Amino acid sequence: MTRSRKPVVAGWFTQDPAEGGGFRLIGTRCRGCGAVFFPREDHACRNPACDGAEGDLEEVPLSRRGRVWSYTDARYRPPAPYVSDPARPWEPYALVAVELTAERMIVLGQAAPGTGVADLAVGMEVELVPGVLHEDAEHVWTTWHWRPVGGGR
Amino acid sequence: MSRDVAVLGVGMHPWGKWGRPFTRYGVAAARAALADAGLDWRDVGLVVGADTVRGGYPGHVAGAAFAQALGWQGARVASVYAACASGAQALDTARAHILAGLVDTALVVGADAAPKGFFAPAGGDRPDDPDWLRFRVLGATNPTYFGLYARRRMALHGDTPEDFARVKVKNAAAGAANPLARYRTPVTAAQVAASPVVADPLRLLDVCATSDGGAAVVLSSLDFARRRATADPVRIRAVSTVTPVYPRTVPDLPDIATDSALAVAPPEPAAGFRSAVVRAAYEEAGIGPEDLDLAEVYDLSTALELDWYEDLGLCPPGGAVKLLRDGATALGGRIPVNPSGGLSSFGEAVPAQALAQVCELTWQVRGLSGPRQVAGARVGVTANQGLFGHGSSVVVIR
Ligand SMILES: [Zn+2]
Numbered sequence: 001m002t003r004s005r006k007p008v009v010a011g012w013f014t015q016d017p018a019e020g021g022g023f024r025l026i027g028t029r030c031r032g033c034g035a036v037f038f039p040r041e042d043h044a045c046r047n048p049a050c051d052g053a054e055g056d057l058e059e060v061p062l063s064r065r066g067r068v069w070s071y072t073d074a075r076y077r078p079p080a081p082y083v084s085d086p087a088r089p090w091e092p093y094a095l096v097a098v099e100l101t102a103e104r105m106i107v108l109g110q111a112a113p114g115t116g117v118a119d120l121a122v123g124m125e126v127e128l129v130p131g132v133l134h135e136d137a138e139h140v141w142t143t144w145h146w147r148p149v150g151g152g153r
Numbered sequence: 154m155s156r157d158v159a160v161l162g163v164g165m166h167p168w169g170k171w172g173r174p175f176t177r178y179g180v181a182a183a184r185a186a187l188a189d190a191g192l193d194w195r196d197v198g199l200v201v202g203a204d205t206v207r208g209g210y211p212g213h214v215a216g217a218a219f220a221q222a223l224g225w226q227g228a229r230v231a232s233v234y235a236a237c238a239s240g241a242q243a244l245d246t247a248r249a250h251i252l253a254g255l256v257d258t259a260l261v262v263g264a265d266a267a268p269k270g271f272f273a274p275a276g277g278d279r280p281d282d283p284d285w286l287r288f289r290v291l292g293a294t295n296p297t298y299f300g301l302y303a304r305r306r307m308a309l310h311g312d313t314p315e316d317f318a319r320v321k322v323k324n325a326a327a328g329a330a331n332p333l334a335r336y337r338t339p340v341t342a343a344q345v346a347a348s349p350v351v352a353d354p355l356r357l358l359d360v361c362a363t364s365d366g367g368a369a370v371v372l373s374s375l376d377f378a379r380r381r382a383t384a385d386p387v388r389i390r391a392v393s394t395v396t397p398v399y400p401r402t403v404p405d406l407p408d409i410a411t412d413s414a415l416a417v418a419p420p421e422p423a424a425g426f427r428s429a430v431v432r433a434a435y436e437e438a439g440i441g442p443e444d445l446d447l448a449e450v451y452d453l454s455t456a457l458e459l460d461w462y463e464d465l466g467l468c469p470p471g472g473a474v475k476l477l478r479d480g481a482t483a484l485g486g487r488i489p490v491n492p493s494g495g496l497s498s499f500g501e502a503v504p505a506q507a508l509a510q511v512c513e514l515t516w517q518v519r520g521l522s523g524p525r526q527v528a529g530a531r532v533g534v535t536a537n538q539g540l541f542g543h544g545s546s547v548v549v550i551r
Binding site: 008009030033034035036037038039046047048049050069070071072073074075076078079080081082083084093094095097103104105106107108109110117121122123133143 | 273274276278280285286288289290291292293294296297300301302303304305308309349350351352353354355399400402403404409410411412413414415416417
């Protein structure tokens with residue numbers, strides 16, 4: 001039996017990268033004021049000067065590349081609902097805060113496997129890649145990762 | 154017309170880790186504060202409780218729990234939840250009742266018995282809860298965010314892990330002189346460097362623990378204090394509990410992304426939410442950083458204490474490490490920060506923490522802090538920040 005791929009949160013990123021346009025985070029944009037939201041805001045624009053409502057918020061793919069605003073790592077196993085196998089030794093992963101120039105916002109994400117804090121630097125260009133958060137009996141839970149462009153320094 | 158209220162009394166239960174019911178710590182702190190005020194519990198007009206924290210959200214309804222534990226006596230009651238700022242919002246609620254003339258006196262209490270280890274979100278499948286999502290999707294704990302801020306300081310200002318360790322050494326030295334602190338042992342830079350990394354570049358001794366503790370403050374109108382012949386009472390001159398202004402451009406707990414600055418330019422690019430919280434307190438009190446004798450700030454991490462120096466306006470952005478290295482923020486320095494020992498020596502008992510900051514300032518401006526006394530202290534400020542866009546700053550004056 002093959003396990004199906006399931007996004008960790010529905011609607012936050014493109015499900016099937018093969019479907020043209022590549023793998024992208026999906027936000028929303030307010031037609032009224034141009035504000036962009038990620039995670040997606042579907043009900044009311046959060047710009048206090050704008051009364052944009054449900055019909056004014058349209059889906060928009062976010063930039064595929066950005067620059068590292070800062071980074072850190074998780075040396076200890078995070079508590080639930082983060083899923084990890086307690087029977088296996090903990091393997092730290094890096095977390096990256098990435099500045100998207102076009103959207104003028106910062107989006108956090110885990111670094112791609114194999115990218116540790118020693119491979120990262122503030123200001124470095126990184127790109128969005130599809131990743132796997134964890135797997136269970138029924139699903140491969142998918143997410144997004146940030147990876148240094150050109151393999152890092 | 155003065156908008157000051159008097160601090161009649163303060164009290165704390167020592168910080169530690171016992172796992173007893175939170176009301177025990179709260180009642181002990183409340184009785185200590187009432188005794189300090191010379192006020193009978195039955196004469197208190199309003200009791201305000203800062204709610205406990207469970208999974209990022211309010212746990213026990215604290216106001217009524219404390220009122221019952223102290224013995225129902227018919228007072229007005231309120232409970233507030235504002236994460237790390239809960240104690241300050243409770244104080245602000247009490248102050249507003251007094252200034253509106255609804256009551257003469259109020260007892261404000263915060264206490265908690267914190268779970269061990271990382272603060273974790275509420276259980277179940279809760280994809281509509283940003284606090285649940287950050288753990289589910291990223292495994293982003295509180296130290297994750299502190300690590301991001303610390304690394305950013307290193308890249309922007311050239312701070313080093315040794316600088317961060319210096320904050321711990323300073324605060325541990327102050328905490329060693331505070332009988333209410335949980336950790337009362339001096340710490341060396343070598344000990345910080347030898348502790349395991351939690352969230353690069355921060356090590357275990359850079360990050361504050363979670364604790365049990367309780368703190369209480371008795372407030373009254375200035376008229377009430379005068380009638381009781383309290384000639385020169387300690388006063389609360391400002392309580393800031395302002396929300397952020399859109400767009401927020403710095404990643405903050407529990408969010409996975411910042412606001413976009415595409416539609417609206419950030420109000421002031423250099424000044425983030427923390428400095429806005431403090432600035433509102435300064436404006437309300439009619440003071441500036443140059444008027445301060447001391448400050449109690451929320452050092453959730455050593456590096457975050459350095460951010461606060463700049464947010465308080467004690468130095469320009471990037472100047473915090475120089476201030477620290479010069480000894481200006483240590484006991485005996487020009488502007489001591491965290492003379493109590495800070496969260497570094499206490500560990501965080503969330504609803505009690507903002508009130509504990511006010512207790513420390515009150516003892517300091519009364520000149521009763523013994524070996525931790527800041528000479529001639531008359532004006533102090535507290536500052537904190539926590540989950541969900543909460544922050545607070547209180548100005549205490551004598
Ligand atoms: Zn809008």
